Amino acid sequence: MRPYLELVEIGLKLHNLEEIKEFLKNILEDVDLVKKKGELWIEEKVTSTFMEMKQSITEKTSEILKRCTSLTKLQAASSFISQQQTQCETFCLELKEKQEIDKEHKELDVSTKFEEIYKKQKELSKKFENILEIQESQAKDFEDRNNSAKEIVKIKDDQRKLFCKIRNVQMEITRGREKDFFCEKTGQTDVKCIKNCLHIIGQHDQQISEGGQDYLHEYLADCLRNPGHLDFIPVDTLGLEHLPEDIRDKDLYDLIKAVADLTVRVNVTMTSPLRPMFWSDTKTPYSLYNMRGSQELRTGNGMVQNVVKILAETCPCQKCQLSGDPKPNYWSVGVGTVVSLVYDNIEASHTTCRFFYDTEYSSEIVLKVEDKNVNKSIENDLSFFYCSTCDETLVDKLEKSLKQLSRLQQRVDTKYKKTFDENKLMFLLSHPHGCSKRVCFGQWKDKYTKNVVTTKYTYLTSICPGCSGGPVYFLGDRRYYHSGSLNSGLGYNTNG
Numbered sequence: 001m002r003p004y005l006e007l008v009e010i011g012l013k014l015h016n017l018e019e020i021k022e023f024l025k026n027i028l029e030d031v032d033l034v035k036k037k038g039e040l041w042i043e044e045k046v047t048s049t050f051m052e053m054k055q056s057i058t059e060k061t062s063e064i065l066k067r068c069t070s071l072t073k074l075q076a077a078s079s080f081i082s083q084q085q086t087q088c089e090t091f092c093l094e095l096k097e098k099q100e101i102d103k104e105h106k107e108l109d110v111s112t113k114f115e116e117i118y119k120k121q122k123e124l125s126k127k128f129e130n131i132l133e134i135q136e137s138q139a140k141d142f143e144d145r146n147n148s149a150k151e152i153v154k155i156k157d158d159q160r161k162l163f164c165k166i167r168n169v170q171m172e173i174t175r176g177r178e179k180d181f182f183c184e185k186t187g188q189t190d191v192k193c194i195k196n197c198l199h200i201i202g203q204h205d206q207q208i209s210e211g212g213q214d215y216l217h218e219y220l221a222d223c224l225r226n227p228g229h230l231d232f233i234p235v236d237t238l239g240l241e242h243l244p245e246d247i248r249d250k251d252l253y254d255l256i257k258a259v260a261d262l263t264v265r266v267n268v269t270m271t272s273p274l275r276p277m278f279w280s281d282t283k284t285p286y287s288l289y290n291m292r293g294s295q296e297l298r299t300g301n302g303m304v305q306n307v308v309k310i311l312a313e314t315c316p317c318q319k320c321q322l323s324g325d326p327k328p329n330y331w332s333v334g335v336g337t338v339v340s341l342v343y344d345n346i347e348a349s350h351t352t353c354r355f356f357y358d359t360e361y362s363s364e365i366v367l368k369v370e371d372k373n374v375n376k377s378i379e380n381d382l383s384f385f386y387c388s389t390c391d392e393t394l395v396d397k398l399e400k401s402l403k404q405l406s407r408l409q410q411r412v413d414t415k416y417k418k419t420f421d422e423n424k425l426m427f428l429l430s431h432p433h434g435c436s437k438r439v440c441f442g443q444w445k446d447k448y449t450k451n452v453v454t455t456k457y458t459y460l461t462s463i464c465p466g467c468s469g470g471p472v473y474f475l476g477d478r479r480y481y482h483s484g485s486l487n488s489g490l491g492y493n494t495n496g
Helices: 002-044 050-177 212-221 250-262 318-323 390-416
Strands: 207-209 262-266 297-310 330-335 352-357 365-368 374-375 382-389 425-430 438-451 454-460 473-475 479-485 491-493
Touching: 207 212, 212 297, 250 262, 250 297, 250 390, 250 425, 250 473, 262 330, 297 390, 318 438, 330 390, 365 382, 382 438
Parallel strands: none
Antiparallel strands: 207 297, 262 297, 262 352, 297 330, 330 382, 352 365, 374 382, 425 438, 425 473, 438 454, 454 491, 473 479, 479 491
């Protein structure tokens, strides 16, 4: 900052040189004037006293001396300015040299820094190359591991498929070894037909899966009883053209759709230790007695019978209980099935129902079964329980289907009653192998009647594990549940 101030001061003093020049010019004019007056005095012989001339010359001389004094000061100032100019030039020269030196130093520093940066870049490039090599190695390892994982998954998948195939074979072998029960009512044996007799007892048609739900589609794919399941029609694609030609009418189609909407898949993950060893008053082994206490998944079906609104009680559904703020009202959904699927309250506490499982992409609407008030009839192979929900949308759909069923059922029964014994038409709705819902058509073969309300049919239709508890409808009669099947391949329904 100081050199700049000195330069400013020097500039101001240089500005005074112009004033000095002007001052010298005035002195010269005054000297010239004195000279001219002296000459005039001599030439014109002006009469003047000596004293006047002396005084005049003295005054002018004094002025000249004063101006000379000032000139001396100005000369001194000029000399100072000259010195300052010299110092300024020296300073500028030094400054220039310093700048050149600084420039050289900066260039040297820049060069040094550039070399350092270049070295660092080389180091980074080398590190980057190492990273790339590591990444390539890791990618290769990952690919190898991924391939290994894929191989493991494939092996596990193959093992699962093989297991399911073996299991399906074992189930069919076991079914073939089991003996069917017939009472004298059937005309096939002389076994006495006692009170509450079931007339026919075969094998259950539940899907048992040791691998849980993950294995269900494998059982479906490797099924030995109905390879390809060609006669099982998915309910979401069901059309009039799928109905047998002589029963293609809109009322029947709408009835089937209503029953389908009310059909639920039932999952049970506990087999009650209280299951009896034999069916009542027989030596025929009771269903799944040998599985008592097992937690293997069993799948079957049920059908919604009614929906009741419960007031002034908080909703006990799982969603409300987890929220901590249960809704003040809810609905109880009554579901009917076979007792061989849901035997008692113990099994009910490990049971869920999935609603509207019409395709593999259907949203999961699952309700837990209440572990109380399971009504059952072992003699008739009937079981009834409740699920709780506060889902108004679900309730609205179920109530709509119940009204549709009530409206169409009597109309369809009346329409086919006259040809009942002739056509013998029936259909069965179920979730084969625990997978999405399907419908099968067939014909009934024999009918065994105990009394007005107790009738058992045998029928020929496509049946697979997972069909137990499915609603079976005989056109011109009434609706029952699929109970099981015989070694002959015929299915049979619950009593009543």
